[in-house]
Amino acid sequence: MEPLSSRTWIQHQAALPSCNQRNGHFLSDPDTAFSVKKLVDLNESAASLSPELENSTDNLQDSGHERAESEHETQVGNEDEIREALAQRCRQLQEDVEVLVVHMEKQEKTHARERKKAEDEHRALLLKNSALERELSGLRVERDALFKQNARMVAQRTDDERQANDEGEAHDEVLRALAQQQQQKEALQVAVTSATQARAETRNALDKAQMHCRRLEEELSSAHAQVLHLQNERDSLKAALDATITGAAGFEARQLQAQDEVIASLRADLVQMDFELKTLSVDKDTLEEQVEKLQLRLATSERDGDYEVVSLTNNSDKIAKQKGQKKRTTIRPVRSNRETTGRRGSDLFNNLMELPNTVTEPQECANATIWLSPAASYFFRPLTAKIIDGVAFANELHRQQA
Numbered sequence: 001m002e003p004l005s006s007r008t009w010i011q012h013q014a015a016l017p018s019c020n021q022r023n024g025h026f027l028s029d030p031d032t033a034f035s036v037k038k039l040v041d042l043n044e045s046a047a048s049l050s051p052e053l054e055n056s057t058d059n060l061q062d063s064g065h066e067r068a069e070s071e072h073e074t075q076v077g078n079e080d081e082i083r084e085a086l087a088q089r090c091r092q093l094q095e096d097v098e099v100l101v102v103h104m105e106k107q108e109k110t111h112a113r114e115r116k117k118a119e120d121e122h123r124a125l126l127l128k129n130s131a132l133e134r135e136l137s138g139l140r141v142e143r144d145a146l147f148k149q150n151a152r153m154v155a156q157r158t159d160d161e162r163q164a165n166d167e168g169e170a171h172d173e174v175l176r177a178l179a180q181q182q183q184q185k186e187a188l189q190v191a192v193t194s195a196t197q198a199r200a201e202t203r204n205a206l207d208k209a210q211m212h213c214r215r216l217e218e219e220l221s222s223a224h225a226q227v228l229h230l231q232n233e234r235d236s237l238k239a240a241l242d243a244t245i246t247g248a249a250g251f252e253a254r255q256l257q258a259q260d261e262v263i264a265s266l267r268a269d270l271v272q273m274d275f276e277l278k279t280l281s282v283d284k285d286t287l288e289e290q291v292e293k294l295q296l297r298l299a300t301s302e303r304d305g306d307y308e309v310v311s312l313t314n315n316s317d318k319i320a321k322q323k324g325q326k327k328r329t330t331i332r333p334v335r336s337n338r339e340t341t342g343r344r345g346s347d348l349f350n351n352l353m354e355l356p357n358t359v360t361e362p363q364e365c366a367n368a369t370i371w372l373s374p375a376a377s378y379f380f381r382p383l384t385a386k387i388i389d390g391v392a393f394a395n396e397l398h399r400q401q402a
Contacts, residue, residue, distance in 0.1 A: 188301065195298040202294060206287045213280045220273045227266050234259045 237259065241252035 191301045192298065195294060195301055199291065199294045199298060202287060202291050206284065206291065209280055209284050209287060213277065213284065216273055216277050216280065220270065220277065223266060223270050223273060227263065227270065230259065230263050230266065234263070 234256070237255065241255065244252070
């Protein structure tokens, strides 16, 4: 079996393309040269093995078996094929070595030409560099001359500018004085205009606050009337519900509880109205003080050119007191809706709404609704109609529970 495996390997090596066909400079690699030497050694070893194979065939012939003779003939044929394949491979390797030598010579010539060309370029660059250095030295001389000329021109220009500045200073002083007078006049006009506008705005805010106070007073009086009316109505409903059927006892208790909650809510609204009235009275006092200050400021700005205002000791004491006072903060109640007013166990201040701040907020806030109140028709309905509605509601509730 060994001759057959060696035969297949030799056929494979012979079938490989030559290095000259694959790559013209493939043999330039040292590994390729080593493979060439290895193939030559294999060829020699195959040649040395041929006598041993002949001796083995002689021994087989002595046995006298036909099978041995057939194997001997096969081995002899394989040896011939191996020799031919090795010889062909050796010829291919020799051709590749020759091609490699020619390629190396061409590369050496190319490298020599490139080296010569680089040296020529280096010499040309050196010559060009020397010429540029000479030109640079000439430019430096010209630069020094231009610097000197520029210094002389700058000195002459400085003298001319000094003379022009001396001549224009008097004119500038006159223009400056006129401009300062004009600016003072414009500043006084702007101060008077701004003071007038601030006074008008403060007056409008004060009027709005007064109107708001009047509305609050009216609503406070109506709230008092509503509380009294609800108390009377509660007493009437208690007397009427005592005479109704026994099945409406639970509804009577719930109705009384609802009336109590409405009364508590109205009392809370009354407390809130009183608080808002006090707050707006304080805002009114503050706005009146601001109006007085703006009037004093306007009078001072109008007569500023005639005399100088000197602050008195009393005025300074008043200013010190104002500085010592703490800044007042506006308290805003939490906004609520109609759903939380009739809820059992709710807070007394759930029915309060946010009030507009007429001092710092825009004009639209002054027209906002202040508090939620029941419809006017609810308070002016006949007592009998209310009792009938209560009885009908109690019957309906009793029927649903049944």
